[in-house]
Amino acid sequence: xxxxxxxxxxxxxxxxxxxxxxxxxxxxxxxxxxxxxxxxxxxxxxxxxxxxxxxxxxxxxxxxxxxxxxxxxxxxxxxxxxxxxxxxxxxxxxxxxxxxxxxxxxxxxx
Amino acid sequence: xxxxxxxxxxxxxxxxxxxxxxxxxxxxxxxxxxxxxxxxxxxxxxxxxxxxxxxxxxxxxxxxxxxxxxxxxxxxxxxxxxxxxxxxxxxxxxxxxxxxxxxxxxxxxxxxxxx
Numbered sequence: 262x263x264x265x266x267x268x269x270x271x272x273x274x275x276x277x278x279x280x281x282x283x284x285x286x287x288x289x290x291x292x293x294x295x296x297x298x299x300x301x302x303x304x305x306x307x308x309x310x311x312x313x314x315x316x317x318x319x320x321x322x323x324x325x326x327x328x329x330x331x332x333x334x335x336x337x338x339x340x341x342x343x344x345x346x347x348x349x350x351x352x353x354x355x356x357x358x359x360x361x362x363x364x365x366x367x368x369x370x371x
Numbered sequence: 372x373x374x375x376x377x378x379x380x381x382x383x384x385x386x387x388x389x390x391x392x393x394x395x396x397x398x399x400x401x402x403x404x405x406x407x408x409x410x411x412x413x414x415x416x417x418x419x420x421x422x423x424x425x426x427x428x429x430x431x432x433x434x435x436x437x438x439x440x441x442x443x444x445x446x447x448x449x450x451x452x453x454x455x456x457x458x459x460x461x462x463x464x465x466x467x468x469x470x471x472x473x474x475x476x477x478x479x480x481x482x483x484x485x486x
Contacts, residue, residue, distance in 0.1 A: 293472050304461045304477025305414070352472045359475060360430075361406075361414040 265349045270366040279336045281365050283349030286330050294325060294332045297348045297361070305348060305361070309334070336367075344369045374398070377462050377478035384452055385486050392447045392481045394462030403445040404475065406461040407431060414461065420445055421467075452485045459483070 266284040273279045285294070293312050297305040309316060311323040311332070322335040336343055348364040375396040384390060396403065405418040406429075416429030420439040434456070435449050445464075449456055461480045465473040 295472050295474075302459070302480065302482070304463065304480055305475075306477065307474040310472065310474070350472070359416070359472070363413050 265351060265360075265362055267347075267349050267362070267365045269363065270368070272368050272370065273339055274370050275340055276338050279339050279343070279367060279369075281334045281336075281347055281349075281367070282331060283334070284331050285349070285351045288329050288351050292329075292351045294323065294329075295350045295352075295359075296321070296323065296334045297350065299346045299348065299364070308347075339367075339369045341369050341371060343367065375462065375464055375476050375478040377460075377481050379481060380479060381482050381484075383484045383486065386451075386453055388452050388485075390449050390452055390483070392460055392462075392483070394445045394447070394478060395443050396445075396462075396464040396476070396478075397443060398464060398476065399442065400464035400476070401442065401467045402465045402473070403439065404463040404465075405429070405435075405437060405445070405447050406463065407433065408459045408461060408480075410459070418447065452483075454485045457483060457485050 295310040296308040298308050299305040309321050309323045311325055313325050316323045324333040346364040346366050348361045350359050378393045401422040403420045406414040407417050408414045415431035417431050417433040418437040420426050426437050435447050437447050459480050459482050462478040463475040465475045
């Protein structure tokens with residue numbers, strides 16, 4: 262499984278756009294990039310997944326450059342309720358086990 | 372409504388007790404997982420299953436055991452609980468692989484405290 266590296270923590274204010282970058286230098290050809298969100302005392306929740314270029318859904322966008330060695334999760338106009346830990350994971354359909362790592366702790370201030 | 376359930380949500384027990392943490396999902400998923408997470412720390416996979424009668428150990432060594440007799444049910448058992456088992460236990464499920472990483476759906480967790 263490719264190792265990922267993310268910032269330990271980030272701070273933001275309500276209404277701002279937040280970009281969390283994940284480094285995965287050893288990503289394999291068949292690997293996808295997935296992001297999860299976890300609130301305190303809850304299980305993680307799937308946010309978005311992508312393979313290349315840009316993916317957008319109702320809550321976030323995922324930007325993946327051509328070399329795929331990194332990816333950026335973009336949260337538009339964050340609110341206090343976006344305060345959580347965000348995990349970046351990579352793997353393919355043979356990935357039985359997800360390695361969550363320490364994630365990025367996002368704190369949104371009013 | 373399709374979902375994944377864990378009971379109990381909170382459990383406080385004494386050392387040496389045998390406990391079973393329940394996990395059930397109504398999504399018809401073949402794959403199920405158990406993770407252990409200490410407060411503010413990362414999740415560690417302790418058990419997983421591909422389907423009925425399939426169980427595998429995860430990356431973190433655990434004294435717990437699991438069984439998978441029915442697709443929807445994946446209980447975790449501690450034969451003799453100890454204070455070092457105090458943690459949050461999260462159950463998850465996913466479909467069989469189909470190219471990308473399949474989304475894992477997590478239950479609410481069981482917070483276990485062993486005195």
